[in-house]
Each structure stands twice: as C-alpha cells, then as structure tokens.
Amino acid sequence: MSARRRPKLAVWKFASCDGCQLSLLDCEDELLELAGEVAIAYFPEASRAMQAGPYDLSLVEGSISTPEDAERIRKVREQSRTLVTIGACATAGGVQALRNFQGVAAFMSIVYARPDYISTLASSTAIADHVPVDLELRGCPVSKHQLLELINAWLNGRRPNLASHSVCVECKLRGTVCVMVAQGSACLGPVTQAGCGAICPACGRGCYGCFGPQDTANTDSLGEAWLRAGESRAALARVFHSFNAAAEPFASAGSKYGQDDNG
C-alpha cells in the first residue's frame, strides 16, 4: 500500500459549454503527473469509473438554471470538503444569464416548439447564490495556468497566487500598446479582472470582459470614455451584458445604458 492517501478530486458540470473542464484535459504536459498526485474520483467526461463521495476537492463548472440542478448542487456541497467554482457560468451565471434580463418564456418559445416539455428556471445564477463556495476561478474559459496553480496550491496547503488587478496591468506586462489610446478601440480592460494574459489587446481588439469585473471596477468612468469616443449606449449595454452579464457592476452598467437607450 502507498504510504499516503491521495486526495480525491471530483469535477461537476452544470449549465455550461464544457470548456472549463476541458481546460483540465488541455493540460497535456501535466495530466498524467496530476493523476499521480490526486485520485480522479469523479469526472464523468473523462472516466466511466466513479467513486462515491465524500471528495476532498470539487471543481464545479456551470450555472444553476433548472430546479433539479438547484437541488443537485446542495448534494455536491455536502460531499465536498473544498468546493471551487471554475469559469464565468459557475461564478456569474454565464452568457445564459442574459435571460435574467429578458424573461425566459420568450427565449424558450424561440428555441422549442413545445416549451411544456422543458423544465427550466427563470434565471441562470452563480453557484455561490446557492451554496457556500471556497474559491472562485474566473474566465470564459478559465486559464489552464490558473487552474494548475489552484490545484498545486491546494495540494500544498497554500493560498493560490491569483491576480486581482485589471487586464490593463497584463497589457503593460507584455508590452502591448493600449488599443483604447492608440486605436480608439472600445476595451473593457480597465474594469476586467486579469488572468487571461490580455490576449484580446494583443490581437489588436478591445477586451470583452470574459474574466468578469475587477474588484474596484469603475464602469461609469469607462462608459463615459466610450461614449466620448463615439460608441453608442446600446453598444455599451451589449458589451457589459455578455459573458458575465449577471456579475456586478457589469449587470447594473448594462441595464443603465440599455434603459437610457430605450428612452
């Protein structure tokens, strides 16, 4: 027998695109080594072997959008010593939270001829709205480097080293010329949490906020700058209401510009 019990890892999926748990399988260089450090006890996308709980670390992807899932997340929490939410769906409700602003009935009749077959909630909400969450990993999708850092830190009993500054700092670090200043591109970088590596400005486009709002985001100030640069209020409403639409202050900012636009 091995001298040390390997901690049990579980990966759970709620409403999502699978991209965040795929990020774990995208760690091609580290996957087998990781499997030596933790027991992958529940990860249906990767294995048909499933061990019963409790689990030492649960990674939760996806948002809560059905009555069944609202119940299931409570059971996941009960079986998990540490629960970490991964990605914009789990931390903020995801792009599917756009329904929260418009009403789900209208959406459902667009997609399904027989809406009565479908069970769904009026809103798509973050995991933390339902159960206590120990740590959140932002991004649409999460950064695989941050995911590895998180697991590594957890295995070694230390706090993960995760940036809390804005995307602007990452642009400066990689030497990208500011797209807002130099090209007049609308960029959410000043109000968006770092972690992606500022990849959008590096491609010459503005950040679209997929890592969600930074702690001290001043959306009003950024919004005014965009309006001065000639963006429409409707465009501002759309950009705040995208992949982290339900996260404050993006939620309020999007609603504010959207309402102004409607008169």
Added chain:
Amino acid sequence: MARTITVDCLTRVEGAGALTIRFDGDKVCEVKLRIFEPPRFFEGLLRGRAREEAPDITARICGICPVAYQMSACHAIEDAAGVHMDERLRSLRRLLYCGEWIASHCLHMFLLHAPDFLGYPDAIAMAGEHGHLVRRGLRMKKAGNAIMSVIGGREVHPVNVKVGGFYRAPTPKDLQALLPELIWARDAAVETLVDFAGFEFPDFERDYEFVALRHPRDYPFCEGRIVSSAGLDIDVRDYEDTFEEQQVAHSTALHSVIRGRGGYVCGPLARFNLNFDRLRPAARAAAARAGVGVPCHNPFKSILARAVEVIQAFDEAIAIIDSYRPPAPAALDLPQGAATGYGCTEAPRGLLYHRYAVAADGLIREARIVPPTAQNQKSIEADLYSIAARLADMPHEAATWLAEQTVRNYDPCISCSTHFLKLEIEPR
C-alpha cells in the same frame, strides 16, 4: 427472465444525458437517448445582438469545438453581407480549423474512445499498460491546440476570429515555430492509424445515409454543397427545406431528420465515405497502408475515420504554413444592409448549420443553429435498437459497456446538442 441494467450517467462524452433501453423478454421495444443538459437558449439570446458578436457568443455553445461555431457564424454573417473570403484568409481559417479538428479528434480517440477498445475505464488507467500511446496522443493533441493558441490567443474560445477575417494576422515566423512539432505529429498520426486499425471491432453494420459537405477540390471545412450517399446534392441555403428538426419529450435536444426519409449520419465517418477522393495524398496513402478504406458502414470504425482526418489535418496544416503569406488586410469590411445569411461548416462532429437574419442596423433579428449531435441523435438511437438484441444475451456489465460504446462511436457533444448520458436497460 427480467433484468435491469442501469448506468446513472453516460461517461466520456461531453455533456449530461441518459439512455434507456426497454426489453420485452429478449426483444427490445424502446430505445430513448435522454439529454438532460439544461437548455441555454442561444437562438433567443442572439436576438438584438450585433452581427459582429455572433462568433464570440456562439463559440460558448461548445468548449470542445468553438472554432466550428465561429466559422459557421462568420460564414453566415458574411453570406448575408455578400462578402467572400480571399485565398489567404481562407487558408488561415482552414489552418485554425485543422487545429480544432486535431485537438478534438485526439481528445476523443485517445482519452474517450480508445479505452473502450483496450478495456479501461479511462485513459489514465490505460496509461499504466499503454503509456506510450497515451503520451503520444496527448502530445498530438497539444500540437493541435498550439495552432489554436498561436492564431487565436487560446485553445478554448479563441479571441482572434472576426466576421470578415481575423483581428490580427499571425506573422510567418509565429506559424513556422509550429512546424517541427507538426512534422513529428504527422508521423505519429500515421503510426496511430496503424495501431487503431489493429483494434478488434464489433461486427456491426447499418445502411446509413451519410451527409457531409463536398467541395470541388478540397476535403470539406467551410465550403461546399451538402451531399449524401443517397444522392442528395443541395446548396447550404436549402438546408431547412431538406432537413427538419423535431422536438421529442425525452430530450432537451432537437432531433433532425431528412424530410420524408428519416435519420442520417454526419461527422467523420460520413465525411470519410463521401470525400475519400478529396483527402490529401498523404492521408489516402496512410489509409491504404493501414487497410482502411471506403465504403465503411461500421460505426465502431469511426475512430479510424478520425485517425485518417487527423493525418489529413496535420498534413494540410504543414502545407498551409509552408506557403503562408499573411492576409492583408486581416479582415474584409462588411457592407450594412438587411439580409439573411446561411453558413454550414464541418465541425469535428459533423455539419454545423447557422442562419441569421440581420437587420439594416446590423443587429441580429433571428438566429437558427443546428449542431451535429442533434443531427446524429436519431441514428445513435437506431444503432442501439440494432445492437440491443445482442445486448440481451450478454452479461450485465459487458452489455452496459457495449451500449455506452455504441453511443461514444459518435463522439456525441451534448453541450452542443442542447442547444447526454444515463443508461438504463429496463425489462418490461
């Protein structure tokens, strides 16, 4: 004798669903593939969004094949605006798509499907005996992901795809840095096909109608007419006149049928059968050496079609990089104007159809999206019907595993199809 086989969650597929097979004695009377992936209403939330947002928003339908969504969305919006890609932009898009096919196919072949043939619950357990194979697969997958990272900024939901082209064209140097690994990977892909061709395949065939794009010269990615093995040959614009989506009570995914004919199959096996003559010589030669040819009506051999397509994708990626000249400009301008556009591209799992009605102000008025797994669902159920008689005579665990494998043959992506799987084999 009555018996019940139950698996609570079908595994090594992307997304959440269940499967029920009901037996009346030894006779199967009902097969239901139940998808309980929560619906996310993308067609609804696209209404009122700017046409330029379609690629980034629809990418979020699927983290495994975001490039497919970006490509179908771009081509549909560009079709509405009457804009066509020039040769350099077309090549760069094909290169990006090669990256996604490689990463997605390697994920399925090595991590999800091969363990069925070698008898392991997952690739990590398989790595004990077959470490060389698993490490090779991960390295090939990484080479595909590297293409996506270099062009798109990241592997999942790349950020550089723009309606009209790209935000920034990579430099030749950026792409050439990929070559040594791609050249290694092309050889590794040829070895892989030989290894997989040696697997033991269940003796199973059905008379499928295969459906895929067909291009006058190339193996299909983003363009071509929609053709089938039963003689269908239509323009992408006529998709909805030919195919119909039906809603069923047991699933949040819609089922596609060909009007008046029923189920059909799209994806690697369909492309391979319909476009074998469009494969690059390297891929065709490797297939011939491994004894893999067409026609092939055994769905369990879809892993071989994927393996051939991976050789094709590595070979084409190398050729594109060898002759790469950055597109200038990196993106074409799109004129404004109210119009409806149609786009259909070959996602790793098969046809991905998008239609957008765009208003004069550039906002999307209506969106329609038909993902590949929704199109294959009826055929997956039909395969299970056909194989069920065999399951009835098998030991419980082996029957369950074979039923799961029958589903995994399609590399079903349930996240996509709701727009998958709990297995219950129930006696009546």
